[in-house]
Amino acid sequence: MRIWDTIWKFQWGLASIGGGICLLLMMLITVVSVFGRYVLQMDLVPGAFNIIERVLFPLMVFWALPIAHREGIFPQLEAIPAMLSPFWRAVVGLVVLVVEILVYGATLWFLSRFSWGAFVDGRSLQIATFYWPMWPVLIMAPLALVMILLETGRLVARDVGIVLGKTPPPSAGYGTTAHAPDII
Template sequence: MRFWTWITRLDWGLASVGAGLCLLAMMLITVISVFGRYVLGMNLIPGSYNVVERVLFPLIVFWALPLAHREDTFPRLGFISEALPPRGRGLVMSVVLTVETVVFVALLYYTGVFAWDGYVEGRQAQIGSDYWPIYPVLVMVPLAFGLMLLEMFRQLGQNVIRAVTGRP
């Protein structure tokens, strides 16, 4: 139980604190850039669009995914099963979650390989006139998919138990 509490806190922290700070940074960068461009007639933050596009926006999306899946706000395939009795619901949800799990295992594998290759090759993103390493952002994608898979495995176990026992 302590493990799942820690995972829940990690999901919540990434989504609320991490994505929230990225959103705040995105808003500040936008306001400062617009102020500089239209009031002062100069670019105050060179490469601000690249920072938002290549760093902040992907972090917001991938840090929020695990929590969205955990809280059932992520689009799901099992909405039809709500009308079934507990045993049928558990069976349908087990099949759906198995398919989703296979898809996300493939996503985890390929994004992990891509992130590792980005680290090994030293991939960089152009931010203004400088180049920044992009692997810290790339590693967040497999992390998000890994957290989603943990939750899927937990839900799959619950649905198998529901299918076998018929408990709601």
């Protein structure tokens, strides 16, 4: 389906390009900072630790969460469903997905409230002697959870189709990786 291909490409772009740039910047800042501190005896990147800890690392993690969920890297209930018939496997998968939706939904609600509060209150991050607004980093957490909820909703629809007999069960395994096409 076209909409899922677009969502998956967006997730892939965030994780690979955005996360890759964050990782590259983290490495460069670390190398330059260590070189300046130990060779030149000066701080070449003021606030390097804060930039990495409070900006780059959280962005990298939140941008990778949706694709990690879609690819099945998150812990999954696999031992019991593997012994069941495709119908009961879909039922167990459906129950697990509903619990996931409840957890992700509650987390999204609280993260959205926190992010909105940071925007309204004008909360900031101190990086060296400067103050940066916090909301551009914080808004990525609700965005990641929205994408995870979209994927989980797709999987619920798939499992409901299997339980109702309208969709054939997947032939290769039952994880989410068997159903998400490669984007590369």
